[in-house]
Amino acid sequence: MSDLLAKWQRQAxxxxxxxxxxxxxxxxxxxxxxxxxxxxxxxxxLGVTRVLVILLDxxxxxxxxxxxxxxxxxxxxxxxxxxxxxxxxxxxxxxxSVRLDSxxxxxxxxxxxxxxxxxxxxxxxxxxxxxGAVQVxxxxxxxxxxxxxxxDDQDQEVLExxxxxxxxxxxxxxxxxxxxxxxxxxxxxxxxxTLAHYVNNPLQGAVSAAELLKExxxxxxxxxxxxxxECTNAISLVDVIIENTQEISAVLRLLExxxxxxxxxYLGSQKMLDIEEELQARIDAADT
Numbered sequence: 001m002s003d004l005l006a007k008w009q010r011q012a013x014x015x016x017x018x019x020x021x022x023x024x025x026x027x028x029x030x031x032x033x034x035x036x037x038x039x040x041x042x043x044x045x046l047g048v049t050r051v052l053v054i055l056l057d058x059x060x061x062x063x064x065x066x067x068x069x070x071x072x073x074x075x076x077x078x079x080x081x082x083x084x085x086x087x088x089x090x091x092x093x094x095x096x097s098v099r100l101d102s103x104x105x106x107x108x109x110x111x112x113x114x115x116x117x118x119x120x121x122x123x124x125x126x127x128x129x130x131x132g133a134v135q136v137x138x139x140x141x142x143x144x145x146x147x148x149x150x151x152d153d154q155d156q157e158v159l160e161x162x163x164x165x166x167x168x169x170x171x172x173x174x175x176x177x178x179x180x181x182x183x184x185x186x187x188x189x190x191x192x193x194t195l196a197h198y199v200n201n202p203l204q205g206a207v208s209a210a211e212l213l214k215e216x217x218x219x220x221x222x223x224x225x226x227x228x229x230e231c232t233n234a235i236s237l238v239d240v241i242i243e244n245t246q247e248i249s250a251v252l253r254l255l256e257x258x259x260x261x262x263x264x265x266y267l268g269s270q271k272m273l274d275i276e277e278e279l280q281a282r283i284d285a286a287d288t
Contacts, residue, residue, distance in 0.1 A: 017041035017162050031173040035066045038134075038166045045162065046155060048136040054088050055124075055132040055170065063088065063132075084135065087121045091133045097122040097160060101150040103137075120151040122163045126171030134163045189256075196252040203249045207242055214238045 020041050039051045052075075053066040064072050075085075087098045100119040117138045124132040136159065141149045217235050 015161075017045040031170065031177070032066075032069075032071060034166075034169045034173060036069050036071075038162070038169070039066070039068055042134065042136060042159065042162055045158060046136055047140045049138040049140060050136065052135045053124075053132065053166065054092075054135065056092055056130065058131075063092075084119055084121075084137070087119065088133050088135055091121045091123050092130055095123050095125065095130055097156055099151050099156065102148055116148050118148045118150050120155060120159060122156065122160045124163055124167035124170060126167040129171075131167055131170050131174075134159060134166065192252070192255045196256045200249055200252055203245050203252075207245045207249075210238050210241045210245065214242070 020037065035053050038053055042048070042051045051067070055064045055066065056062075057064060065075055066072055081103060083100065083103050087100060091098050098121045100121075102116045103119055104116055119135060119137045121133055121135040123130050124134060136151075139149045139151070214235060217238065
């Protein structure tokens, strides 16, 4: 009877954790806030000393660790043993939960012989895609009994239930972020097209006028070709106007056609699109 009651209580805590995480998801679209709530709720529902939510970067395959507060961090060697890290990789690659009953702690040495921890790692599966894993270590019961207490089937069932909802929340947050990014990119592209439409025509008119002015200046040169300094300077200034105007026009055309351009640093932390190489190539092609 007591075992049945304990099982029911753990299942109830798991459902409560899912409900609390759901409330955070509804009220916030921030991934950090969602992960912070997930870590806290998993700690409470399973009664463990540590929870890590590890997300897989779909582009690079790198793992991003998130602990208390939901913030990303890089585990120190004293915090994550190679065995625990290998378990995370195994879960993400295989899609199956892993339980470890006795893992030597990373700090184990001559003064800490026999110290060990238990761990449970389950996959984060969203829309049939693995987006990461959740790893928990050491039940609080471990502290009171002074020995590692292994995770059981019910612990795994509870954590997998919570992880399924966390994975869905992560998937939704990433989709919303991608949607916002695409919307921003679309708006930027529309702005560039509008700018090109309203600026390019006047620019072409300015180039035509400057070229006509240059022709007229060259026409009034003396027959012997020896021009007054002020006339020569005027022609040089017209050449500068033509060159700069053509460069502005080339920049607008390039931005209008740009697709996911590289970025570079402008001043300090300010970023700008890196179009210098392509721009120079177009200018050189126009000059030949």
